[in-house]
Amino acid sequence: MSTALPTTLSGLSYVNPSPSSPWGTYLSQVDRVIPYLGPLARWAETLKHPKRTLIVDVPIEMDDGTVRHFEGFRVQHNLSRGPGKGGVRYHPAVTLEEVMALAAWMTVKNAAVNLPYGGAKGGIRVDPKQLSMKELEKLTRRYTSEIGIIIGPQQDIPAPDVNTNAQIMAWMMDTYSMNVGATATGVVTGKPIHLGGSLGRVKATGRGVFVTGREAARRLGLKLDGARVAVQGFGNVGSAAAELFAGAGAKIVAVQDHTGTIFNPKGFDMHDLMATLHAEGGVGGFKGGERIDPEAFWDVDCDILIPAALEGQITPERANRLKAKLVLEGANGPTLPEADDVLADRGVLVVPDVICNAGGVTVSYFEWVQDFSSFFWTEDEINVRLDKIMVDALRKIWDTADRLKISLRTATFAVACERILMARQERGLYP
Structure with missing residues (x-):
């Protein structure tokens, strides 16, 4: 009887990755959904x-x-x-x-x-x-x-x-x-508009975060008007989401990026904040808020937290400290599996990355389709189509979560993995 050896590539083990690594986090998420795949x-x-x-x-x-x-x-x-x-x-x-x-x-x-x-x-x-x-x-x-x-x-x-x-x-x-x-315009998306890019693409991921957040807040009975929002990462995703939440009446009370962490319990002036971002490439030098220690970001009093930076940011220790009622994952993989459990035990709702930040790839799909047809839509048409796809997808996921009594993350994986594996089964194995 032979024993299978771990497959390694450039020092990477496909079999036994670190549980806190991105691949280890993903494998843990897959393991959690297997019981619901029939x-x-x-x-x-x-x-x-x-x-x-x-x-x-x-x-x-x-x-x-x-x-x-x-x-x-x-x-x-x-x-x-x-x-x-x-x-x-x-x-x-x-x-x-x-x-x-x-x-x-x-x-x-x-x-x-x-x-x-x-x-x-x-x-x-x-x-x-x-x-x-x-x-x-x-x-x-x-x-x-x-x-x-x-x-x-x-x-x-x-x-x-x-x-x-x-x-x-x-x-x-x-x-x-x-x-x-x-000329193959369809080989990439996110191109300049005059080279076959799509209107609405730059802010699409942030818009998706806002749309799913709006739906989640409604289900929680959380009014966006006056809600306090903290954003980690202030690139295309975080800044676009912040602007949309501010437009709905929310207060952006804390922002963290690679240049620093700023806080103002009364909310930032978004026009001035965006001007600083564009002029200086970050928010660290913004004068309309107090500069605080980076780790203090996780202790800020807020209703909504948007991690929109890199993966692995919400650890179990940070999850225990969060004051937010709602976490909207603008980044990919920002929450470790153990932290997910902590947040669930504390009653904090997490809208997972695999649905929350899907606005970008959805508009990328629109761009790809437009490139093939050489027929382009207006930004209003794109936003309407995006909003409908995001809302419909979230509702199906929420229905699955309610029916199976599981988290939104596991429900998203259940819906998605059923589609993926059904395609795998129906295509069969070749040869």
Whole structure:
């Protein structure tokens, strides 16, 4: 009788990852949903194995004439329901394990809102702030060429993520198009508008956080007018969500980003706060609030907390300290499984990332469809379509949670994994 050895790649164990790691968090979430999958549980191991992982070397000539090598990744977690879909992040802490988990969460997210996509994700281990624009362009183009063997409009469609934007997507689209000999606007989403991008895409993820938060608050009997909101991460997601909540009458009382943590119990002037963000690249220097210790952010009196930074931020210890009644996960994987249990025991409602922040990929889907048809919608049309998809998806998930008496996270996984595994079962195994 043979004993299976752990499969390792670049030091990563697929079998025994750290429970607090992104991949370990994802595997724990899958284990929690298996009892609710019925006969489809037979296929559950499918969810624990990425379909394809690609590690690439990205060498570029720097402005000073030296040559540096960066490590890049693209992971396609599951393609049973359609081509891979997921962002590309540039960050010094990017690892294969993190990208695997993010790709897996994209599989679940796309199925949760019933988009015809599988899940994928990419990244380069780099601090883009240390690169010139020319170096950033070289890095992007070389990375795109290296992963070009597995991406394409019908194969795998990248999009912006942490530290990437419309310009990065334009370079990726152009590089891929040059390599295939034809303009392929549908190979990426989140592009500039005049290159086939969609109106409403930049703020779509934040809008999805607001829409799901509005629905959750209504069910809790929590009025948004006067509600106190704390936001961690103030990029496209956090800032857009904050503006929408403020527009509904809520008070943004605390914000934390890479430049600092600010607090004002009376609420910030959003016009002034956004002006500081755009002028200084962060909120740390904002004069309309008190600068506090970063760890004190988790003790702020608030009704709604929006973690919109990176994964693994809400630990069990922080979960015990939170004052919020409602947590809206704008980031991917911000809450550790043990912290989920703490919040549930304390009666804090968590709207999970795989539905809460699905607004971005939903509008990416709209962009992809518009590129194929060469017919583009107005921003009002896009927002109406987005709101309907998000509300309908959340209602189905909530009904499932009520029926099975489980958390919204487990219910989201139950709805999504049923769709994923049904596709896997109906397609069968080849050969």
